Structure formats: C-alpha cells, structure tokens
Amino acid sequence: MAAQKALKLPTVEVFGGYSHLRFESTTLGFSDQLNLNGWNVGLSLPDLYQGFGVAVDISGHYAPAMEEYNFLIGPQYSYKWKSLRPYGHALFGKARDRLRQPGSTELEPSSLGRAIAVGGGLDVQLSDKFLVRAIQADYLTTSVFSGTQHNIRVSTGLIFRFGKH
Numbered sequence: 001m002a003a004q005k006a007l008k009l010p011t012v013e014v015f016g017g018y019s020h021l022r023f024e025s026t027t028l029g030f031s032d033q034l035n036l037n038g039w040n041v042g043l044s045l046p047d048l049y050q051g052f053g054v055a056v057d058i059s060g061h062y063a064p065a066m067e068e069y070n071f072l073i074g075p076q077y078s079y080k081w082k083s084l085r086p087y088g089h090a091l092f093g094k095a096r097d098r099l100r101q102p103g104s105t106e107l108e109p110s111s112l113g114r115a116i117a118v119g120g121g122l123d124v125q126l127s128d129k130f131l132v133r134a135i136q137a138d139y140l141t142t143s144v145f146s147g148t149q150h151n152i153r154v155s156t157g158l159i160f161r162f163g164k165h
Helices: 002-006
Strands: 012-023 034-049 052-062 066-078 084-099 110-125 130-144 147-162
Touching: 012 052, 012 066, 012 130, 034 066, 034 147, 052 084, 052 147, 066 110, 066 130, 084 130, 110 147
Parallel strands: none
Antiparallel strands: 012 034, 012 147, 034 052, 052 066, 066 084, 084 110, 110 130, 130 147
C-alpha cells in the first residue's frame, strides 16, 4: 500500500480548439499564400520532470484549393506562474497535403512529407481541471510536393486535465 501512495501518475492534458494556418503555397504554383482554417487537438504529459514534458499535436486545415493535416510529437517545456503557464515546444512528424481541383479529375494530388513546428504559447488556468489555451503560435515548416514551405500556425482552445498536478 505504501508503494501505491508513493507512485504519482503523471498529469495528462487533452487540448482541442480552432487553428489558422498561413500556408506558403507559392511553392506549389499558387500566386499568393493561402489562409486555411481548421482544428487542432493535442495530448500532453506537461510535467514529467521539472517542467519538461512531451506533447502530441494533430491538426487539420482547409481551404477551397487545398487541405493539410499535421501529425507531430516532441518535447515541451512549461513554467507555471500564478494562473499563467507559458510554454515552448519543438515538434517533429509528418504533413499530408492534398490539392483540390474540382471537376478536373477524380484523383486529387496529395503528398506526405516531413513537418517541424517550433513555437509555444500561453495557457490560463480556470480551475483544477480546465485551462484556456489563450494562444499557441508555431513556425511550421513542411516538405511536400518536392518543395519546402515556411508557414505560421496559430491556435486557441480549451484544455482538460486528468490526474494529479
């Protein structure tokens, strides 16, 4: 029984919310950058060791001309100050882009490539179980369709916390 009391399960946080992606689509032949709207969800273990943790981040963004999905994981550092928690992360994974060309063909060209997101944000604690992600901003590079895109992603939403903290 004493061993069970000494064992502290890590805090788990689930995030979900709105996301906006400013996509550098000129590398794909578009005349200007695209603004894509979508969603962002995540799962994190925010405090495995003195503020260091790990985060999984999945997002989907849509515009009439294309859609992009990002699947990322990596280290995260956060610091709690009063009811605020600023954090930074470096996430690595894959991006799946699909070009939409209505009426031209049954097949929509798609590409799977590497993705790296470096950024962070600010969470505001509402209660023991709920936080608001006031902002998450990432510099997101993707390598799809034989090119590299330099993008900006901004997200906001709610966090639900499980476990001890």
